[in-house]
Amino acid sequence: MDELIEQFAIEARELVQQASDDLMALEADAGNREHLESAFRAIHTLKGSVGLFDLGPMKDVLHHAENLLSHARAGMIAVDATLVDPLLSVVEWVEDSIDAIVETGHLSDAQDKQASRLFGLLKGEMTARETVEAIRSSTTIPEWALALAERLPSSGTPGTVIAIRYEPHPECFFNGDDPLATISRLPDLQHLSLSLTEPPPLPKNYDPFRCSLVIEAVCGGPLSKLEPEFRLIPDQVKLVELPRPGDQRTSAAIDRSPQRLTDRQATMRVDSARIDRLIEIAGELVTAKNGLVPLAEEAQNHGEGALARRIGSSHEEIERLVASLYSAVTQARMIPLEQTFRRFPRLVRETSTKLGKALDLVIEGETVEADREIVENLFEPLLHLIRNGLDHGIEHDGERLQSSKSARGRILLRARQRGDQVEIEVTDDGRGMDPERIRKTAVDRGLLTATRAASLPDRDALQLVFAPGFSTASAVSDLSGRGVGLDVVQRSIHRLGGTLDMQTALGSGTSFTLRLPISFSMTQLMVVEVGGERYGIPISDIVETQRLPLRAVQPIRAGRAFILRDRTIPLLYLADLLQIPQTGAASADLKVLVVRAGEDQIGVVVDAIAERAETLTRPLSGFLQGVTGIAGTTLLGDGRVLLVLDLEELIQ
Template sequence: MDELIPQFAIEARELVQQASDDLLSLEANPRKRESLESAFRAFHTLKGSVGLFDFGPMLGLLHQAEDLLSQARVGKIVVDATLIDPLLAVIEWVDSSIDGISQTGRLSEAQEKQAPRLLRLLTGEMTEPDANAGADAPTPLPEWASALHEQADLVDAGGSLIAVRYEPHPECFFNGDDPLATISRLSDLRYLAFSLKEDPPLPQDYDPFRCNLLIEAISGGSLAEAEAVFRLIPDQVKIFTLPGATAKQASAGPEASPDRSTDRQSTTMRVDSARIDKLIEIAGELITAKNGLVTLAEEARGHGNDPLARRILANHHEIERLVASLYSAVTQARMIPLEHTFRRFPRLVRETSARLGKALDLIIEGETVEADREIVEELFEPLLHLIRNGLDHGIEPEADRLRQSKPPRGRLLLCARQRGDQIEIEVADDGSGMDPQRVRAAAIDRGLISQGQASALSDRDILQFVFAPGFSTASSVSDLSGRGVGLDAVRSSVKRLGGTLELQSTIGCGTSFVLKLPISFSMTQLIVVQVGDERYGIPISDVIETHKLAASAVQSIRAGKAFVLRNRTIPLLRLGELLQMQSPNSHSSDLKVLVVRAGEEEIGVSVDAIAERAETLTRPLAGLLHGVPGIAGTTLLGDGKVLLVLNMEELVQ
């Protein structure tokens, strides 16, 4: 297999996503010139990449798609559904082909069989108006080229003449482009004219860093030479061969060489994620080694060498600062915007809503919020479930919405925001909402709760049964929902990422799901506690406060214990009992209590001792311990001992 295939797959996925975004943007606003140019550039670059390999059917499809976009750029065909639908079909086909190409280095037989149908879509009614035109008929000159053609009579018209219209990007200076230097590289320059693209601004509004130039030129060089000059900025230039010249007829847009450079110098580089993971692993080992210096300082002090202990602690503080900076830099390298996941949904929503016959608008906000790469990638499946749930169960058909005096088009919101060291992602619809009575009846029928218990629960509590495994109120099974594998899988996925999932729903108004997730898998601040002879770590983020409680303040309530803290009754549990281990009887008159949060409740957990605080990198459980409830992971202490990190919410439930 060609060694360039992996690089091709990476670039192809990016170009497919860019083309898809641009086409959907054009569908919403057919007059958006920027999207049309960007889509043309994506198809053109993708075609150039495919041309390096033996993917014949794909190259033909992309060439035909590029031709259609080229015609749209010069106004020969209209940008509407008859153009966008087949182009999206081609993009989806290319997208589905990339995985197979990555594995085998070639197009699969099944993919090749689909190519003729797609080609017929592309060459259908859109090209029929030009069917009578001869294959070699010259492309009509636009007005600007005709004006330059008149100027050609004033110059020496010997040999071939090329008309060039160069519109530098307003931000071209920041990309390192010099329009005057670029145009001067044209060979045999015969005519040059400068004008402004827009009316000159008022003096107080003038921005010297924005380019407002429009450059037109006539060159006596060849078409290939002109294309080579502008090969890095094909979207900013149009080149025509003037009538009567001996050069080969030019196309409406420059057919640049298959160079995959863009119009901007990239400030990023691709790095295998495994290398970043290795750096995080090394940083974690440094944290463990750093923590060992504290133990070493204590040993030095125990031997009466206080000066050495102070020097060790001073070095510990400096190394701690450097390691924290290193770890922060490495984790930042793993951060990517949520856009990488969010941008996959507009096309999916468009196709699914068309199948369901529901008109709706997908509103995406906060896609620039960043999170760890693993979290962003793993979010696709749970968000896919929630969006499909909103499409199938939430948004009503147009006729039903009109009867309820709602707008005919539904509204589906996908919104992200950052809250401290967490991100919140909301998936909300303005549909029919969840009926608590239906959920209550379904829970009783499935034996999840008795009639008496169901009557005692509030509507908000009863809605939580939709997260029960296999629970569904759908009356029929479709390929979208109704199979009972939805919301419980969503909650499990979110929980696996260290997050929580909340649900709110109002009949007739809609349903909202809120995912709360950590931004990254970073260093964890732990409180090390002792139960008997064993030590355990509890994340400080789980601890609301620590409390020294007199044993006489503990009161018996039914079968349990509780105490009063600032006029609130707090249940009291013993960590030793939660871990099902024997704890030696303590004769102390005081209890060491950690007040932790479990869901919406506050619980007191007593321990034998609070030993220390530690900053560590927690590793998930593996092997025989994988999936053990109440254990979040393990970490190494400075003395080399393994410390179990507890998940307090799982333990107390």
């Protein structure tokens, strides 16, 4: 049962997101039939999944929602905001209930109590539409049903006649369905015709396990006798009550539209832990491959030149294969940013309504792919940035009109791939940031003295918005004023190995640009020696290396520095940062790594630079998890464990 619940949760979240996307699209384009059909299928499938469990009133609520969409599909009710609002409330309720269902197997008390409110919303909507439905004394019969009616004899048996259009799923045989057997069980069958959904294939391409039939039939009614025959495949069948010749009565069509399947790539759900395990194995292969290099050197030193060459040749071949394996495995972890981006339209809709601001959220580049861990961890920082634009950036319509702007604001969420990085931009066309207001807020909150604030350039003043606890909101609300925001965003992006830049213009808007690696690939490390031990430093953190004469070091206040191309670079010793004894000779030239620390460059002295290595860094776990300045561990080719340092964290 636990596995069944887990599978239900996965599918339910997908269906909830699909329904939400389609309903939002319908609100913008009420005539879009494709989105209407897709929303109906999502709710219908979700109701079927819920029916497998004892989830109280959830199935009934979804049934009412399905009825509303069914009426909309039949043209009996209009698609507008008054229809979409209660349906979105149902979708949100189901989404909020999934976690409790996974943990306990049933709805929480709070979620259970909300069901009655949703019943009221849905029933109220249906009641409001009843007047419109009553006015419609008849519903136009589809053309395919009228064509079937023309084939009936003018003098037939009295009573209700039902037109049937049955389009079986192409893979229905694998579901245990037999379309012709289903039709043969119908009572009072009066007409039957078969056609194909696609041109007949060549004999060599014929697939006997794929169904491409369209079955049209006419049989005696009433509908209540026929519906049970199709209860398991309602999305593949249309049933329409036909008028008899001379009968002026036109009955309402019960529309059960067949599911239109688009061409999709074959996909298979795989537990992400299995992919992660493959990456670990690929990393171990890299370590084993690196071990061949010292083995070849050892063979060469013992006069075994031919053996050394064979080992070197094997090393090159294994290196090529391991690189291909690792590339394939990392590609398996890539997912589109759409999985994160698609959560924002509904959030923006709800938040903008609460704030009383009219705006459009424009999303571009959602098909760009990145590593699963990056995509899943982007939601929180992007949520902060979008809320920041909603609350602080976008003005109310009156203020916008006074500034000669359109009444509706605009937030752009755009992703682009640039080389081995993904660039995500969050831009609003709001009021922008005022450096003077930021200075005043920083002084009021005790982050700066008034003298220091007055001398601070605008560029540096704007960077204060990333300071912990900084907020320009005058009061605490659901969205802002708690001092938790852009500093959290910056830390989150840095943890993912990315950077965050901001551009703003007073009166024009603000743009945040996130640059992140597309995948967590092999790390290029520089191995250094300090105090007789070896440590790894990511080469991406190192700007350059320098051999610095001891006389070039100058004391500055309590520290030391040196001049590099007319720029003063602070100098630190890695031994001091690691709190281990220094062993380097006092008279020797210093071996210095010039590294990045935020926007600055800092020199770090090491005893020796040993080698470069390509490895897979593993994060710390157990008692070592969270140790300051240690990014993780890796294995060298000789089997020794190497600590990988986070120099920026050590320096801070």
